[in-house]
Amino acid sequence: xxxxxxxxxxxxxxxxxxxxxxxxxxxxxxxxxxxxxxxxxxxxxxxxxxxxxxxxxxxxxxxxxxxxxxxxxxxxxxxxxxxxxxxxxxxxxxxxxxxxxxxxxxxxxxxxxxxxxxxxxxxxxxxxxxxxxxxxxxxxxxxxxxxxxxxxxxxxxxxxxxxxxxx
Numbered sequence: 761x762x763x764x765x766x767x768x769x770x771x772x773x774x775x776x777x778x779x780x781x782x783x784x785x786x787x788x789x790x791x792x793x794x795x796x797x798x799x800x801x802x803x804x805x806x807x808x809x810x811x812x813x814x815x816x817x818x819x820x821x822x823x824x825x826x827x828x829x830x831x832x833x834x835x836x837x838x839x840x841x842x843x844x845x846x847x848x849x850x851x852x853x854x855x856x857x858x859x860x861x862x863x864x865x866x867x868x869x870x871x872x873x874x875x876x877x878x879x880x881x882x883x884x885x886x887x888x889x890x891x892x893x894x895x896x897x898x899x900x901x902x903x904x905x906x907x908x909x910x911x912x913x914x915x916x917x918x919x920x921x922x923x924x925x926x927x
Contacts, residue, residue, distance in 0.1 A: 775819045775826035790855040796889040836860045838851045849880035889918025898922045
């Protein structure tokens with residue numbers, strides 16, 4: 761199967777409590793991989809990323825739309841978004857298991873999110889300053905713009921804020 765056919769088999773399904781264990785393992789691998797690449801450290805991510813608390817808090821127990829991502833029936837990642845009445849939506853997280861990264865899957869997932877929420881006026885998100893691959897992904901692949909940098913120059917505290925204005 762070629763890459764184009766493979767990308768047509770991406771599916772988003774609502775996150776359930778039963779998904780927390782398997783998705784936490786994927787989230788842990790994804791965040792630890794990013795931390796290793798950019799900081800040379802073995803582990804790192806937001807509070808609760810590696811024990812299920814993050815996904816439970818933000819994916820199940822908050823006013824979000826949360827999805828698990830399948831590629832050809834295989835669970836490979838997740839997405840959490842806030843859909844607001846004013847159309848100014850927020851991407852809380854998108855993560856993909858490292859073996860599936862760099863293949864255009866994240867871009868395809870984002871296309872599915874935009875299609876699912878066509879009334880969006882804008883999208884915002886943020887990512888650590890050290891996550892240069894994420895910056896490239898948001899700006900060059902998804903069309904976001906960097907609008908602010910919080911805690912500039914502080915390697916572990918620096919956060920880039922992105923926005924995408926929809927047409």
